[in-house]
Amino acid sequence: MDIKHSLKQRIVIVFALMSALVAGVFAVGIIATVHVVEKRLTAINMSGNLHRLLKLDNVEEWRHRPEKGELFYADDGASDLAMADDLRGLPLGFQEFFRGKRAYYAMVASVGERHYVLLRDQRSFAKRERILFGVVLIGFILSVLLAVLLGRLLASRVMAPVSSLAGQVRHRDQLLELAPVLANGYARDEVGALARSFDETLGRLRAALGREKLFTSDVSHELRTPLMVLATSCELLLEYPRLDERSRTQVQRISKATAGMNQLVETFLLLARTEGKNAPQGQRGTLSQIADELLEVWRAPIEEKNLTFIYEPCDEAKGLYNEPLLRSVMGNLLRNAWHYTDTGFIRLTLHAHGFTVEDSGIGIPLEKQQAMFQPFVRGDEQRGEGLGLGLSLVQRICGNQHWTVTLTSREPAGCRFTVVLEAPGQVSVCAVWARA
Known part of the structure; x- marks a missing residue:
C-alpha cells in the first residue's frame, strides 16, 4: 500500500x-x-x-x-x-x-x-x-527518541517558511493587483526561489484575469445590443400580416434561438463575474415561480413535438434561491429533455428542496456518460442543433452554488435529472444525474 x-x-x-x-x-x-x-x-x-x-x-x-x-x-x-x-x-x-x-x-x-x-x-x-x-x-533508544524530538523541532523550523508561503499563495488577496510581492519576505534560498516562481505565476494569472474581465465587459456590451435587435426584429416580423406560414416558422425559430442565446450569455457573464465564489444574492425566487415561468416558455414547443408535458408542483417548495442561476439550470434541463425526446413525455416534478426532470428520450450510451458534462459534448452527434454546452453549464452553476448533481437512467429509455437544492437557512447541496 x-x-x-x-x-x-x-x-x-x-x-x-x-x-x-x-x-x-x-x-x-x-x-x-x-x-x-x-x-x-x-x-x-x-x-x-x-x-x-x-x-x-x-x-x-x-x-x-x-x-x-x-x-x-x-x-x-x-x-x-x-x-x-x-x-x-x-x-x-x-x-x-x-x-x-x-x-x-x-x-x-x-x-x-x-x-x-x-x-x-x-x-x-x-x-x-x-x-x-x-x-x-x-x-541507542534514547538517541533515537532524541533524534525524533530534534527532527520534529528542526522540521518545524525548516518547514515554517514553506508553510508560510503556502498560506500566502492560498490567500485570495494574492490575485488582487495590489497584492504584495511574496519573494521580499524570504531569503535568497530554495524557498525564496519558490516564492519568486509563485510571483511570476501569480503575475501571469492576474494578467489573464484582467483580460478575462475586459472580455466579459466587452461581451456584455457588444452582445446584448445585437440580441435585442434580433429579438425586436422577430417580434415585428411575427406581427406582419402577409408573412407566410413557412417564413413565420423560421422567424419563430430565430426568436426562440435569440432568447436562448440571451439567457446563455447572461448566465455565462454571471458565472464569469462570480467564478470562485457564490453569486450575489440579489434577485431571489422560489422553485414554483421559476417553474411557472418556464412552463409558459416550454409547454408549446414540447406539445408541438406531440409530447406530453407533465408538471407536478409542490406546495412545500417555498425556499428562496438565486433566480437567474436556478432558471438557467431548470431551463437547460428542460431544453435537453426536449431536444433528445421524440416520443413519449417530459415530466417536471418539484420537491421541497429541488426538482426532477424526466423524459422518455433516446438516452446516451454508457461510454459517454462521464463526458456528458464537459463542454461541447453532445449526446447524439447526428442532431444538428445545440453546441453541447447545456449540461456543462448546469454543472458549473451547481458547483458555484454548492449544489449536487445526481444522474440515473429510466427504463426502458430516457433519463432522470434530479437537482437537490439547500433547505432554507442551510448550506446547499446539488446532485445532477447525467443522461444515460
Missing part, C-alpha cells in the same frame, strides 16, 4: 533513520571494541599471572597465589593441583575453554616437559558485558 507522508513527516523519518543508523554503528562498534580489548587485556594479565606463579621457588605456594577467580593446574602437581584430562590436550597460549555450560579463559604454558594451565571464570566478564549491552541499548 502506498503510504504518503507530509514533507515534515518525511524529514523526521529520515532524521530518525539516520540517527538510528549512526547510533547503531557506534553501539556495535563499542560492544565489539570492548569485547576485543577486554579479551586482549585478559590474555596479557593471565599470561603475567601464570609466569609469576612459575617463578615461585616453593611449589606449595602455587595453591595460594592465583588471583581471585583463577585456578592453577600442573600436569605433575599435587592432587589438588593435578591437571584434569580435559586440560591436557589444550594447546599452548591463550584460549577459551568450556566445562559443561561454564566458560573459562585458559592460559597454557610449558617448561621443559611439564605443562601448566591457568583458568579464569568468565562469569564476571559476561556480567560486565550484559551491563555494557544494556547501557548501550538504552543509549
Whole structure:
C-alpha cells in the first residue's frame, strides 16, 4: 500500500533513520571494541599471572597465589593441583575453554616437559558485558527518541517558511493587483526561489484575469445590443400580416434561438463575474415561480413535438434561491429533455428542496456518460442543433452554488435529472444525474 507522508513527516523519518543508523554503528562498534580489548587485556594479565606463579621457588605456594577467580593446574602437581584430562590436550597460549555450560579463559604454558594451565571464570566478564549491552541499548533508544524530538523541532523550523508561503499563495488577496510581492519576505534560498516562481505565476494569472474581465465587459456590451435587435426584429416580423406560414416558422425559430442565446450569455457573464465564489444574492425566487415561468416558455414547443408535458408542483417548495442561476439550470434541463425526446413525455416534478426532470428520450450510451458534462459534448452527434454546452453549464452553476448533481437512467429509455437544492437557512447541496 502506498503510504504518503507530509514533507515534515518525511524529514523526521529520515532524521530518525539516520540517527538510528549512526547510533547503531557506534553501539556495535563499542560492544565489539570492548569485547576485543577486554579479551586482549585478559590474555596479557593471565599470561603475567601464570609466569609469576612459575617463578615461585616453593611449589606449595602455587595453591595460594592465583588471583581471585583463577585456578592453577600442573600436569605433575599435587592432587589438588593435578591437571584434569580435559586440560591436557589444550594447546599452548591463550584460549577459551568450556566445562559443561561454564566458560573459562585458559592460559597454557610449558617448561621443559611439564605443562601448566591457568583458568579464569568468565562469569564476571559476561556480567560486565550484559551491563555494557544494556547501557548501550538504552543509549541507542534514547538517541533515537532524541533524534525524533530534534527532527520534529528542526522540521518545524525548516518547514515554517514553506508553510508560510503556502498560506500566502492560498490567500485570495494574492490575485488582487495590489497584492504584495511574496519573494521580499524570504531569503535568497530554495524557498525564496519558490516564492519568486509563485510571483511570476501569480503575475501571469492576474494578467489573464484582467483580460478575462475586459472580455466579459466587452461581451456584455457588444452582445446584448445585437440580441435585442434580433429579438425586436422577430417580434415585428411575427406581427406582419402577409408573412407566410413557412417564413413565420423560421422567424419563430430565430426568436426562440435569440432568447436562448440571451439567457446563455447572461448566465455565462454571471458565472464569469462570480467564478470562485457564490453569486450575489440579489434577485431571489422560489422553485414554483421559476417553474411557472418556464412552463409558459416550454409547454408549446414540447406539445408541438406531440409530447406530453407533465408538471407536478409542490406546495412545500417555498425556499428562496438565486433566480437567474436556478432558471438557467431548470431551463437547460428542460431544453435537453426536449431536444433528445421524440416520443413519449417530459415530466417536471418539484420537491421541497429541488426538482426532477424526466423524459422518455433516446438516452446516451454508457461510454459517454462521464463526458456528458464537459463542454461541447453532445449526446447524439447526428442532431444538428445545440453546441453541447447545456449540461456543462448546469454543472458549473451547481458547483458555484454548492449544489449536487445526481444522474440515473429510466427504463426502458430516457433519463432522470434530479437537482437537490439547500433547505432554507442551510448550506446547499446539488446532485445532477447525467443522461444515460
